[in-house]
Amino acid sequence: MTPIAILSLIAVYFGMLFTISRIVSRKDSSNDAFFKANKNSKWYLVAFGMIGTALSGVTFISVPGEVGSPNGEQFKYFQFVIGNAIGFIIIAKVLLPLYYRMNLTSIYGYIEQRLGTWSYKTAAIIFLISRTIGSAFRLYLVVIVLQRYVFDYYGVPFAATVLASLLLIFAYTYRGGLKTIIFTDTLQTLFIVSSVFMTIYFICDSLDLSVIGAFEEVKNSNYSKIFFFEDFVSGRFHFVKQILGGIFVTIAMVGLDQDLMQKNLSCKNIGEAQKNMFTFTGIFVVINIFFLSVGALLYIYAEQNNIQVPLDYVTGKPRTDLLFPEIAFNHLTLVPAIVFLLGLTAATFATTDSALTALTTSFCVDFLGMDKSENANKPNVVRTRHFVHLGFSLLMFAVIIVFNSLNDQSVVTMIFRIASYTYGPLLGLYCFGLFVKSKSVHDKLVPIICLLSPAITYLISENSKAMFGGYVFDVELIIVNGLVTFIGLYIISKPANQQTTF
Numbered sequence: 001m002t003p004i005a006i007l008s009l010i011a012v013y014f015g016m017l018f019t020i021s022r023i024v025s026r027k028d029s030s031n032d033a034f035f036k037a038n039k040n041s042k043w044y045l046v047a048f049g050m051i052g053t054a055l056s057g058v059t060f061i062s063v064p065g066e067v068g069s070p071n072g073e074q075f076k077y078f079q080f081v082i083g084n085a086i087g088f089i090i091i092a093k094v095l096l097p098l099y100y101r102m103n104l105t106s107i108y109g110y111i112e113q114r115l116g117t118w119s120y121k122t123a124a125i126i127f128l129i130s131r132t133i134g135s136a137f138r139l140y141l142v143v144i145v146l147q148r149y150v151f152d153y154y155g156v157p158f159a160a161t162v163l164a165s166l167l168l169i170f171a172y173t174y175r176g177g178l179k180t181i182i183f184t185d186t187l188q189t190l191f192i193v194s195s196v197f198m199t200i201y202f203i204c205d206s207l208d209l210s211v212i213g214a215f216e217e218v219k220n221s222n223y224s225k226i227f228f229f230e231d232f233v234s235g236r237f238h239f240v241k242q243i244l245g246g247i248f249v250t251i252a253m254v255g256l257d258q259d260l261m262q263k264n265l266s267c268k269n270i271g272e273a274q275k276n277m278f279t280f281t282g283i284f285v286v287i288n289i290f291f292l293s294v295g296a297l298l299y300i301y302a303e304q305n306n307i308q309v310p311l312d313y314v315t316g317k318p319r320t321d322l323l324f325p326e327i328a329f330n331h332l333t334l335v336p337a338i339v340f341l342l343g344l345t346a347a348t349f350a351t352t353d354s355a356l357t358a359l360t361t362s363f364c365v366d367f368l369g370m371d372k373s374e375n376a377n378k379p380n381v382v383r384t385r386h387f388v389h390l391g392f393s394l395l396m397f398a399v400i401i402v403f404n405s406l407n408d409q410s411v412v413t414m415i416f417r418i419a420s421y422t423y424g425p426l427l428g429l430y431c432f433g434l435f436v437k438s439k440s441v442h443d444k445l446v447p448i449i450c451l452l453s454p455a456i457t458y459l460i461s462e463n464s465k466a467m468f469g470g471y472v473f474d475v476e477l478i479i480v481n482g483l484v485t486f487i488g489l490y491i492i493s494k495p496a497n498q499q500t501t502f
Contacts, residue, residue: 003153005334006146009341017172017349020183025176031370031382034177035105035361036266041182043272046263047279049185052192052350053260054284059291060192060347061141065320067223067295068302068309074225075296076237080475081288083246085281090247091255092277094434099261100270106365107261114433116443122450123429124366127258128359130422132392134253135355136399137418139165142348143400145325148313162400166393169353174389177357178266185354188346195343196290199328202336203297207304214297223296234465236474245475252423252478256430259358298323307331356396360389417477424457424481425450431482432489439493449488457481 025033032038066073099107108127112120143162151161173180204214218224228237235241254260267273301307302323310322328340364370364385429450432441457480464471473480 003150006150006341009338010146010345013342013345014168014172016187017184020187021172021176021180024180024183031364031385033179034175034357034385035262035365035371037177037179037182039266039268041263041266041268043267043276044279045182045186046267047276047283048189049182049350050189050260050263050276050280051283051287052185052189052346053263053354054254054280055192055287055291055347055351059288060195060344061145061321061324063288063291064295064298065323067292068299068323069320070318073237074223075292076226076228076242078226078288078292079228079237079239079242080246080249081285083243083248084250085246085285086243087247087250087254088277088281088284090251092274092281095251095255095261096264096273096277097270098434099265100273104265105371106362107256107258107265108362108366111429111433115429115441115446118443119429119441119446121366122447123426124362126422126426126450127256127362130253130419130426131257131259131355131359132395133399133418133422135352135359136396137403139348139352139396140400140403141321142344144404145322145344148322149325149329158404159397159401163397165349166352166397169349169356170390170393173353173357174386177360178262181354181357182263182266185350188350191342191346192350193287195339195346196287196294198339199294199336199343200290200297202332202339203294203301206332207297207301214293217300218293218296221296221300223299233469233471236472241474241476244479245477248427248479248482249419249423249475252427252482253419256423256426257358258362259355262358262361263354294324298327301327301331305331352396356389356392359392360385363388363392420475420477420481421454421457424478425453425485427478427482428453428485428489431486432493436490436493438496439490440496441489442492442494445492446489449485449492453481453485453488456484460484 063077066077067075095107098110102110102113104110106124108120108123111123139162143158143165146165147156147158147161151158172184200214204211207214207217209217227239228235228242230238232238232240264273264276267276302309307323307327309318309320310326311317312319312322325340325344328337368384368388370381370385429446457477460467460480461473461477464473
């Protein structure tokens, strides 16, 4: 597939997104539409569109790539997915009813009413930092693919590719916000789901395998092991660690994250929001099985055709993230390459456009108080929102440029490792608020606790072998971070003046 063909396809794709954005936001670009989609979203559109947001380019490339990584990860990621599913159910049954009962625009409003203003601002800042870093990493993944296979051909600098991508996303989201995202994410999820199924078909066709034959090939390969019951202390991939990590990472990164919760809160009522979450959970589990299967088939195809994992230009090390695009662009025919590009682009931009909208919403609501202003929908206030939206686009650009100069790991590994440190304090704040009803906190000390807990968690992680008899942390590290925060909050707590009902 030639670079000009790839550019043409991307241009058509963005043309579709701009058309949807124009139609949706033409009559209403108010803050109510941007923040809450006027509380009128259809649950089935939200459920389907959330798949694209939750998967991202990380799932599309890194998860298949890790199936054959040197660490022998195989299908171990599915253990984490099972934990994700349990976490989604907890969110639907515990957190969503709370958010709807309080009629929140920003979910961090709960912290304000339960713990105080300093705690509230701290929670919002944690989200802004966490989501900016996480979304920048996800966008970085697709940009390096486009850079390697398209823009290097034209001599375009990496920074220009990143900036152009973010400005395009800004252009179709700054007016309609969430109201636009609900519809564009639905289209993008359709591309993602279609892409994974069609990719399996094309690889099977290249390997001269039927669907049943491909299933048997994957089952009998060295890549299909799902459950790991290695030594619990020293093994990173032990089933219990992955399940627990999946549950708590999901609660923190989804249930305590303005991005995905903002979509849920745009439904008409709690019943529709819960119906959305349960439907989304089922689709999420199934689609991840297929992504892992794509990974196994890619490595089987690579072995039969003597294809090596591409090397990273910066570190010179094999980079499993690049195996999928390498095979799609350089070893399959034109149609599979188009299918791959559409799926990858949709997966990545569905995540980034949603994140920019959530970041803008959180800053405008939590720090500028736009939802409480009688003048919230006046032109000058809406214009301020536009500048905030642009500001977060530029901030994400800066994060990607820095990350590109430092990264030498799989992006999916980096995202969950960073999340363990950044989302842990949110987990501790909400757990304290929900389960210690008889106490409040010394509000001004909360930011200090939330700064210290990641540092203490890092020290525990780095010295865990010596401290805990050889124990090695993986994704369950977020539990430690949340627990350290919880203990810190308890230490600075005091008897509540009155019993809370939240």
